[in-house]
Structures are given as C-alpha cells and as structure tokens.
Amino acid sequence: MGIAVLAVLLSLITLPKTGQMPEPYVLLLFTLAIPGAAAVSLRFTTGRQSWATTATDVPLLLALFFLPAFWLILVRAVASLAIYAYRYFRGQVTAVQVVFNVAAQSAAAACAGLLVMGLGVGSATDPKTWAVLLLGILLGSAVTGTCVTAILTVLQGWGGIESVLRTMVGTLLLTAVNGVLGLVILVCLNATPWAAILIGVLAAVVIGIYRGYSRLLEQRRSLSDLNDFTREVSEATQSGRLIDVMLGRVRALLNAESSSVWVPADGRFPELLLSARVDDMGLLDMSPVPEALRRQVLENGATLFVGRDGAAAHRDALKGSDVTETIIVPLRSGQAVFGCISITNRLGSGMPRFRHADQTLLETLTAHVGVAVENSRLVDRLRFDAYHDSLTRLPNRRRAMLALEESISREVPGEFVAVLVFDVDGMREVNDSLGFAAGDDLLVEVARRLRELAPESAHIGRIGGDEFAVVFRTGDTEHALEQARTMRAGLQQPFLLGTLDVDVDAAVGVAIHPEHGDSADGLLQRADVATYAARNVSSGVQLFNVGLESRSVRRLGLASDLRRAFDTGELSVHYQPKIDLATRTVLGVECLARWHHPTHGEVPPDDFVPVAEHTGQLARLTEFVLRAGLRHARDWAIQGRPLTVAVNLSPRTVADPEFPTVVDALLREYGVPPRQLTLEITEDGMVGDPDRPLPTLHRLHELGVRLSVDDFGTGYSSLSYLRRLPVHEVKIDRGFVQGMATDEGDLAIVRAVVDLSRHFGLSVVAEGVESEMTLALLTDIGCDIGQGFLFSRPLSEERLEAWLNAQAEEPAVTPDQGEEGAVVRRLRAI
Numbered sequence: 001m002g003i004a005v006l007a008v009l010l011s012l013i014t015l016p017k018t019g020q021m022p023e024p025y026v027l028l029l030f031t032l033a034i035p036g037a038a039a040v041s042l043r044f045t046t047g048r049q050s051w052a053t054t055a056t057d058v059p060l061l062l063a064l065f066f067l068p069a070f071w072l073i074l075v076r077a078v079a080s081l082a083i084y085a086y087r088y089f090r091g092q093v094t095a096v097q098v099v100f101n102v103a104a105q106s107a108a109a110a111c112a113g114l115l116v117m118g119l120g121v122g123s124a125t126d127p128k129t130w131a132v133l134l135l136g137i138l139l140g141s142a143v144t145g146t147c148v149t150a151i152l153t154v155l156q157g158w159g160g161i162e163s164v165l166r167t168m169v170g171t172l173l174l175t176a177v178n179g180v181l182g183l184v185i186l187v188c189l190n191a192t193p194w195a196a197i198l199i200g201v202l203a204a205v206v207i208g209i210y211r212g213y214s215r216l217l218e219q220r221r222s223l224s225d226l227n228d229f230t231r232e233v234s235e236a237t238q239s240g241r242l243i244d245v246m247l248g249r250v251r252a253l254l255n256a257e258s259s260s261v262w263v264p265a266d267g268r269f270p271e272l273l274l275s276a277r278v279d280d281m282g283l284l285d286m287s288p289v290p291e292a293l294r295r296q297v298l299e300n301g302a303t304l305f306v307g308r309d310g311a312a313a314h315r316d317a318l319k320g321s322d323v324t325e326t327i328i329v330p331l332r333s334g335q336a337v338f339g340c341i342s343i344t345n346r347l348g349s350g351m352p353r354f355r356h357a358d359q360t361l362l363e364t365l366t367a368h369v370g371v372a373v374e375n376s377r378l379v380d381r382l383r384f385d386a387y388h389d390s391l392t393r394l395p396n397r398r399r400a401m402l403a404l405e406e407s408i409s410r411e412v413p414g415e416f417v418a419v420l421v422f423d424v425d426g427m428r429e430v431n432d433s434l435g436f437a438a439g440d441d442l443l444v445e446v447a448r449r450l451r452e453l454a455p456e457s458a459h460i461g462r463i464g465g466d467e468f469a470v471v472f473r474t475g476d477t478e479h480a481l482e483q484a485r486t487m488r489a490g491l492q493q494p495f496l497l498g499t500l501d502v503d504v505d506a507a508v509g510v511a512i513h514p515e516h517g518d519s520a521d522g523l524l525q526r527a528d529v530a531t532y533a534a535r536n537v538s539s540g541v542q543l544f545n546v547g548l549e550s551r552s553v554r555r556l557g558l559a560s561d562l563r564r565a566f567d568t569g570e571l572s573v574h575y576q577p578k579i580d581l582a583t584r585t586v587l588g589v590e591c592l593a594r595w596h597h598p599t600h601g602e603v604p605p606d607d608f609v610p611v612a613e614h615t616g617q618l619a620r621l622t623e624f625v626l627r628a629g630l631r632h633a634r635d636w637a638i639q640g641r642p643l644t645v646a647v648n649l650s651p652r653t654v655a656d657p658e659f660p661t662v663v664d665a666l667l668r669e670y671g672v673p674p675r676q677l678t679l680e681i682t683e684d685g686m687v688g689d690p691d692r693p694l695p696t697l698h699r700l701h702e703l704g705v706r707l708s709v710d711d712f713g714t715g716y717s718s719l720s721y722l723r724r725l726p727v728h729e730v731k732i733d734r735g736f737v738q739g740m741a742t743d744e745g746d747l748a749i750v751r752a753v754v755d756l757s758r759h760f761g762l763s764v765v766a767e768g769v770e771s772e773m774t775l776a777l778l779t780d781i782g783c784d785i786g787q788g789f790l791f792s793r794p795l796s797e798e799r800l801e802a803w804l805n806a807q808a809e810e811p812a813v814t815p816d817q818g819e820e821g822a823v824v825r826r827l828r829a830i
Contacts, residue, residue: 026066026067027067027071027074027075030059030062030063030066030067030075030079031075031078031079031082032079033059033062034056034059034060034063034075034076034079034080034083035079035082035083055178056079057137057141057174057175057178057179057182058178058179058181058182058185059182060076060109060112060137060140060182061133061134061136061137061178061179061182061183061186062182062185062186062189063075063076064112064113064116064121064133064136064137065121065124065129065133065186068113068117069110069113069114069116069117070113072109072112072113073106073109073110073113075109076105076106076108076109077102077105077106077109080101080102080105080106081098081102084097084098084101084102085098100147100151104143104144104147104148105144107143107147108139108140108141108143108144108147109140111139111140111143112136112137112139112140112143113136115132115135115136115139116132116133116136119132119135120132121133123190124186124187124189124190125187125190130183133179133182133183133186134176134179134180134183137175137178137179137182138172138175138176138179141171141172141175142172145171145172185199243261243272243274243283244276244282244283246261246369247259247260247261247274247275247276247283248276250276250341250343250362250365250369251276251277251278251343253361253365254343254346254354254358254361254362255346255347256278256343256344256345256346256347256354257277257278257344257345257346257347258275258276258277258278258288258343258344258345259275259276259341259342259343259344260273260274260275260276260287260288260289260341260342260343260344261273261274261275261331261339261340261341261369262287262289262294262339262340262341262342263331263338263339264298264338264339266338272339273285273286273287274287275287275288278347287342288321288322288323288326288344289323289326289328289342289344290317290318290321290323292317293306293317293326293328294328294340294342297328297329297330297337297340298330298337298339298340301330301332301337302330303327303328303329303330303359303363304326304327304328305326305327305354305356305359306318306325306326306327306328307324307325307353307354322345323344323345324344324345325344325345325346325353325354326342326343326344326345327342327343327354327358327359327362328340328341328342329341329342329359329362329363329366330366331366331369332367341362341365341366341369343358343362346358387399387402389461389462391440391443391444391462392443392444392446392447392462393447394447394460394461394462394468395459395460395461395462396461396462396463397461397462397463397464397469399461400459400461400463400469400471400524401520401521401524402520403459403461403471404417404419404459404469404471404520404523404524405519405520407459407471407473407513408513408514408518408519408520408523412473414475415473415474415475416473416474416475416476416477416480416512416513416514416515417471417472417473417474417512417513417523418471418472418473418474418477418480418483418510418511418512418513419469419470419471419510419511419512419513419523419524419527420469420470420471420480420483420484420487420508420509420510420527421463421467421468421469421508421509421511421524421527421528421530421531422450422467422468422469422470422487422488422491422506422507422508422531423466423467423506423507423508423509423531423532423534423535424443424446424466424467424468424491424504424505424506425504425505425506425507426502426503426504426505427439427442427443427465427466427504430442430497430502430504434497434500438497438498441497442495442497442502442504443462443466445495445497446468446491446495446504447460447462447468449490449491449495450468450470450487450491452490453486453487453490453491454470454472454487455472455483457472457473458470458471458472459471459472463524467528467531469524469527470487477510477512477515477543480510480512481510481541481543484508484510484541485508485539485541487508488505488506488508488540488541491504491505491506492504492505492506505540506540507531507532507534507535507540507541507542508531508534508540508541508542509526509527509528509529509530509531509532509533509534509542509544510527510530510541510542510543510544511523511524511526511527511530511543511544512543512544516544526544527544529544529548530542530543530544530548532548533548558597558600558603558607558608558611559611559614559615561597562595562608562611562612562615562617563615563617565595565597566617566620566624570595570596570597570598571593571594571595571621571624572593572594572595572596572796572797573591573592573593573594573624573625573628573629573797574591574592574593574594574794574795574796574800575589575590575591575592575629575632575794575795575796575797575800576589576590576592576787576792576793576794576795577589577787577791577792577795577800577803578590578644578646578765578785578786578787579785579786579787579791580784580785581766581775581778581779581783581784581785581786582779582784586643586804586807587643587644587785588643588644588645588646588676588678589629589632589643589644589645589646589800590645590646590647590648590680590787590794591625591626591628591629591645591646591647591648592605592625592648592794593605593608593609593621593624593625594794595608609621609650613650613652618650618652618653619653619656619659619662622647622649622650622653623662623666625647625648626647626663626666627666627670628797629645629646629647629677630645630666630667630669630670630672630677631670632645632797633645633670633672633676633677634670634671634672637672637676641804642676643676644675644676644677644678644706645676645677645678646677646678646679646680646708647677647678647679647680648680648681648710649679649680649681651681651682654681654696654697655696656696657695657696659696659700660696660699660700660703663677663679663700663703663705664703667703667705673704674703674704674705675704675705675706677705677706678705678706678707678708678728678729679700679705679706679707679708680708680709680710680731681697681707681708681709681710682709682710682711694725697725697726697727698726700726701726706728706729707725707726707727707728707729708727708728708729708730708731708765709727709729709730709731710731711731711733711767712730712731712732712733712753727762728762728763729762729763729764729765730753730757730762730763730764730765731764731765731766731767732750732753732764732765732766732767732783733767733768734767734768734788735768736749736750737750737766737767737768737769737774737778737788738768738770738774740774740777740778741771741773741774741777747777750766750777750778750781750783751781754781754782754783755781758782763784763785764783764784764785765783765784765785765786765787766778766783766785766786766787766788767787767788768787768788769786769787769788769789769790769791770788770789770790771790772790774790775790
C-alpha cells in the first residue's frame with residue numbers, strides 16, 4: 001500500500017511539469033510494447049517466490065526519452081496492470097500480488113522519470129543522454145529490487161536476504177545490457193523512423209532464436225535432471241534411502257510445495273504413505289492429496305491432473321485442504337498399478353501453474369521410480385524368503401542360526417541363552433489320513449501356537465520339516481525346562497482342522513549357553529541330540545548332557561563300521577528258546593542279531609538297528625538274520641527236531657512291498673515250510689499306521705508264514721482291532737509279565753490278554769519269564785508259550801546246540817506223574 005501511495009505522489013509531483021500530452025498513438029505504442037517485451041523473460045525462484053527479469057527495460061528506456069514523467073508513469077502502470085491482470089485470471093498470481101507488482105513497477109517508473117527529468121536529456125546521439133537514460137533504468141530496477149527485498153524480509157526474515165541481494169546484482173547487470181540495446185535502437189530511430197521496421201524484424205528473429213534456445217536449454221536441463229535423478233535413485237536403492245531421495249528430488253525438479261508416495265498394504269507389506277514438504281526436514285507419514293483422488297488413480301491406472309479449472313468433482317475433493325492443484329501419477333509394475341506419486345502446489349508467484357510438460361516429466365520420473373520401488377520390494381521379498389519359511393512365515397534355519405549367534409554374542413549378567421528344539425509327532429498320520437494340505441495347515445497352527453506360548457522376547461524358527469527352535473534368555477536352567485514343559489503341554493491341546501480335532505505331541509530338547517556350548521551350531525546340535533533322547537522319557541523334555549552326545553557320536557561312528565561288519569564276521573545271530581508251558585518242551589527259538597565290535601565290544605541292538613535303518617542297511621541285516629534262522633531250521637528238521645524260528649522285523653521292513661518276495665525266495669532256497677517261520681512286528685509298527693503294512697502282512701499270511709505282535713501292551717491297540725489283522729500270535733510285553741507276581745494290575749492285564757486271545761484263536765507268548773512264581777501263574781491262567789531267563793538266555797550257535805542236546809538227554813517227565821514223582825525240567829542254559 002505504501003508503494004502505491006508513493007507512486008501516486010510521484011506522478012502528481014511530475015504532473016505540472018509534463019507539458020503537453022503526447023500523441024495518443026505514441027502512448028498506445030509504448031503501452032503495448034511493455035507487455036510485449038515482458039514475453040521475453042529470464043526467470044528465477046527464491047524460496048517460495050519466483051521473480052522474473054524481462055526485456056521491458058528496452059521499451060522503458062525509450063519511454064524515458066520520448067515521454068514526459070507523468071505519462072511514463074501512467075503507461076507503465078497501465079501496462080503492468082494488463083500483464084498481471086492476465087496472470088491473475090490465469091490463476092497464476094493473487095490479487096495482493098497484482099497490487100504489489102503494479103505499485104512497484106509504477107514507483108520504479110516514477111523514480112526513473114524524476115531522475116531523467118531532473119538531470120535532463122539532450123539529443124539521441126549525445127553520450128550524456130545515454131548516461132542519464134542508463135541511470136534511469138538502473139534506478140528503476142534498483143527500486144523494484146528494493147521492494148522485493150523488503151517484502152521477502154517481511155515474509156521470510158533476514159535469513160534469505162543474502163541470496164536476494166546476489167540476485168539483484170545479476171538483475172542490474174542484465175538491466176544494463178538491456179539498456180545498451182535500447183540505446184542502439186534509440187540511435188537507429190533517431191537516424192530514420194523507418195529503422196523501426198528493421199528493428200521489429202530483428203526483434204522478432206531474436207525473440208524466435210531466444211525462445212528456441214530457451215527450449216533447448218530447458219530440454220538439456222530436463223535430460224540432465226533426469227539422468228541425475230536416475231543415478232541418485234539407483235544409489236539410494238542400494239543404500240536403503242530410496243523414498244527419501246526420490247521424494248526430495250521430485251519435489252525440487254518440479255518446484256512443488258510437496259511430493260508424496262502412496263502404496264497400499266499388500267500381503268506382508270504394510271501401507272506406505274510418505275510426503276516431502278519444502279519447509280520440513282525429513283518425511284511425514286501423511287499426504288495432502290485426498291485419499292479419494294489417490295484411489296481413483298489406483299483403480300483407473302491413469303494420471304490425474306487437478307487444478308482450479310479442473311472437473312467440479314475433483315475441485316470438490318480438494319475443498320477443505322491446502323491443495324490448490326495436484327498431479328497424481330500411478331506407479332506401475334508391468335501392467336499392474338501398485339501405488340501412486342503426487343505433487344501439489346507449484347511454488348512462486350511469477351511462475352505459471354503446473355503445465356502438461358510437468359505432467360510428462362512427472363510420468364517419466366515415476367516410471368523410473370516404479371522400477372526402483374518394485375526392485376526394492378523384490379529385493380526385500382527375496383531377502384525375506386531367504387531367511388523365512390514359506391509355509392509358516394517363521395524364520396528358517398539360517399535365520400534362526402543368525403539370531404542364536406547374535407544372542408550368545410551379547411552377554412547379560414545373570415542371564416543365559418536357552419535353546420529349545422521341538423520335534424512334533426503325528427505329522428505323518430495327518431498327511432496320510434487327511435492329505436498334505438491338512439498337514440501344512442497343522443504346521444501353520446503349530447507355528448501360531450508356539451508364538452503364543454513362547455516368551456515375548458523369544459525368537460521362534462522352523463529349522464526342519466516338523467522341527468521348531470525357540471531361543472530366549474533365562475535366569476536358570478530350571479526355568480528353561482519349565483518353559484519347555486509349559487509349551488509342550490500347550491501343543492498337546494487339540495488342534496481344529498476343519499471339523500476334526502487333531503492331537504499332536506512333541507519331544508523337546510533343551511540346551512543352555514554357555515554350559516552346553518559356545519557356538520550357535522554346537523548349541524543347536526546338542527539341543528537336537530537332547531530332542532532325540534526326549535522321545536524315550538515320559539516327560540517328553542530332555543536337558544542335554546554329555547552322555548547323550550557320546551552315544552550319538554558313537555552311533556555316527558558305527559554307521560561306517562556296520563557295512564564292514566557283514567564281511568568280517570563281527571555280526572552273529574543268537575537264539576533264545578521258546579517253551580511250551582503245558583509240556584515244558586522247546587517249540588522254537590527267537591533269532592536275535594548281535595554285534596561284537598573290535599573296539600567298542602558288544603554293541604546293543606538298540607544302537608546298531610537304528611544305524612542300519614538310517615544308512616540303508618536294514619534290508620541286508622534282516623536278510624542276514626533270516627538266512628541264519630532258516631539254515632538252522634532246515635538242519636534241525638533234518639536231525640528230527642522241527643523247531644520254529646522267529647525273526648523281529650522293523651516297521652520299515654513291513655512297509656516294503658518287496659519283502660514278501662524276499663521271504664518266499666529264502667523259504668524256497670532253504671526248503672523250510674512257511675509255518676516254521678514266525679515274523680514278529682512291534683505293536684506300534686503294526687497298528688500305529690495300519691494302512692501301510694496291511695498289503696505286506698496279507699501277502700506274508702498268504703505264504704503261510706506265522707505273524708506275531710511283539711511287545712503287546714506298550715502301544716494303544718486293542719485285541720478287537722488286532723483280530724482284523726492276519727496275525728497268529730500275541731507276545732505280552734515283559735514289563736507286565738515280570739510284574740504280575742507282585743502287582744495285581746499287571747496280573748489282571750496278562751489274564752485279560754490270555755482270555756481274549758484264546759477267544760480270538762490267537763496264541764499267547766509271555767516274554768521275560770524269570771521266576772518260578774511267574775511261571776506258575778502263567779501256567780494257571782493258560783498262557784501257551786514262555787520265553788525268558790528262567791529257561792535260557794540268548795545263546796550263540798554253539799551253545800544253543802549244546803543246550804538242545806542237554807535237553808534231549810533228560811527224560812521226558814510230565815506233571816501228571818504226581819507231586820512226589822514229578823520232575824520239572826528247568827531248561828536252563830549251560
């Protein structure tokens with residue numbers, strides 16, 4: 001307002017000295033020349049404001065020479081009003097900016113006019129005139145710059161004053177150049193008015209060349225900016241600062257108040273919503289663009305340009321926000337749209353609003369950003385997949401090892417690192433009964449329940465097919481064991497799969513750092529060893545100890561020795577007699593594999609049979625025992641002692657469809673009747689997975705081979721279920737037999753098994769007969785066959801022959817001779 005008053009006062013001061021009014025066409029010519037010259041401009045931006053230095057200095061210098069001061073001010077005011085009114089209606093400036101600029105230009109013209117009027121001008125060829133005119137336009141430019149400096153100081157403080165002053169120096173230099181050009185034109189016009197034609201043509205050519213050159217510079221600048229943008233985005237992708245760099249550069253390149261990126265949530269990726277604003281350090285987790293417009297771009301996949309002259313629906317969406325215009329461009333991955341980038345509010349009053357060229361530039365930038373963002377997400381996805389299980393989304397073994405290494409590397413006074421390994425049982429039954437999809441669902445549910453049961457700070461990972469590791473800090477070992485028991489009890493609760501309740505169990509091994517190891521690999525290995533041992537304890541939870549590892553290491557060493565043992569004669573077969581309890585005669589023998597290791601001595605079957613299973617030598621071991629038993633059965637039949645032979649089978653052997661063919665071939669090779677061979681299968685191996693062994697059992701039954709259920713009573717089967725299987729014999733587990741003389745419950749179980757077996761037509765064998773009282777009880781309840789140390793321990797081949805010969809030499813005495821004359825054959829080993 002003060003500038004406007006100053007301009008009016010100056011015009012009134014000059015009014016009495018103006019003389020007569022210039023020709024109207026002269027006033028009109030200068031009034032049109034000034035806006036025309038404004039079309040050729042050099043623009044720059046400072047902070048939030050943009051200002052332009054134009055070629056208006058040329059017509060202003062001529063006006064200073066030809067027009068009195070008052071008319072100069074009037075022409076300058078009318079021309080400025082026309083220029084800024086046009087920009088106002090284009091939405092490029094506000095009303096306040098129109099008033100400020102018209103007043104500032106009028107004040108500058110008034111000051112220049114007063115200076116020229118005071119110093120006076122001579123002819124167009126007088127150097128003094130040139131100097132006065134140059135001083136006039138320089139003063140006008142200085143007045144305009146001073147006004148700009150004053151308003152910027154009011155709006156932004158003194159912080160940017162230095163930059164504005166440097167800009168003013170450049171503007172004054174350009175004003176001087178324009179002034180020289182104006183003087184050349186003045187001299188030409190003074191020589192002949194017809195020079196105006198040549199000057200007009202020259203001006204048109206210069207303007208055309210200038211515009212072409214400006215466009216070329218703008219294109220080169222855009223290419224340079226695009227190249228720099230691509231390089232910076234690539235570097236930012238590698239350093240993990242993609243969004244920060246990208247939003248900042250987009251905002252700066254398009255001179256926008258803010259730039260934003262929005263990517264909706266997708267699977268495990270959360271929503272991404274960030275903005276870079278010109279006055280804010282860092283990024284804000286918001287966007288000034290309404291969500292409705294963003295979603296429209298996401299759905300349509302097309303760029304949206306919203307301004308003051310845009311569609312009414314779009315303008316309504318911007319109501320209530322600080323956004324006056326925005327460009328929203330979709331982010332693409334191939335043909336799919338996964339987000340959008342937007343810019344809002346072009347900075348500066350002297351610059352035009354966003355143009356379609358800005359839209360094109362933003363679309364080009366967004367294309368590069370889309371590739372970078374998608375590559376970043378792809379790298380993140382690959383990194384996640386490399387360290388996580390695809391089914392349960394838990395960390396995998398590699399990630400679990402890294403977490404364990406990190407945990408043990410950080411020492412906390414009074415705390416230890418505990419490693420719990422869970423081996424889930426029951427997965428095979430679910431896969432076979434309900435399908436692998438149900439098994440996968442069960443694993444997902446197990447992972448979810450482990451997350452719920454584990455301590456909040458625990459790290460949970462899936463380290464194998466049905467194995468999970470839990471790593472956490474604890475104050476003592478007992479707390480770690482209690483946590484393992486609690487989590488195991490939680491896993492034992494039924495899982496709902498569809499409409500079925502499924503029960504699972506788990507063996508849990510526990511290892512503690514640093515007591516059980518000082519490395520992640522060692523701790524996990526020891527916890528796994530403890531898990532294997534936990535299967536054989538009632539609690540299902542086992543803390544690692546050195547004895548467990550020594551046994552595990554020993555088994556590992558036995559694997560390589562077992563293959564050699566077949567050829568060196570280290571393996572042999574021992575035989576334990578089976579006695580008819582009614583007649584006290586030998587019915588047959590059970591064949592038992594034995595291994596005398598040259599270093600370890602006698603290796604228990606519990607150690608080397610699992611080794612044979614895991615190394616693929618089980619079939620060879622089974623055939624070795626079968627051949628030994630059938631060879632003796634053939635020899636005994638030749639000697640007139642037709643004894644049966646019994647051989648134990650592993651569940652894996654029973655599941656082998658080729659095994660009946662092997663048995664048939666061996667029976668034919670040795671000429672032994674099939675009824676002389678009994679194959680014993682553990683209860684769990686026969687009924688734990690009933691569908692798998694059935695074909696093999698039926699084929700063996702068809703061969704005429706006798707089938708026996710070994711260790712009956714230790715599993716979960718019933719005699720009514722066994723009746724549906726092609727078996728001939730039931731062997732009561734030694735635990736019940738040895739306790740029946742002192743435990744009424746064991747006696748009742750044995751009695752029930754004998755009674756029901758007789759009802760179903762099955763023979764009953766009692767294992768573990770070690771006392772006369774047990775023998776008497778078994779005889780009283782009608783058990784068919786006995787086997788145990790009371791009769792004989794397992795004997796080698798030579799000792800068995802001696803034992804059988806000794807029994808043959810004793811008289812056959814039966815109990816019906818009376819109590820006084822009866823002689824009970826002890827049948828003990830010699």
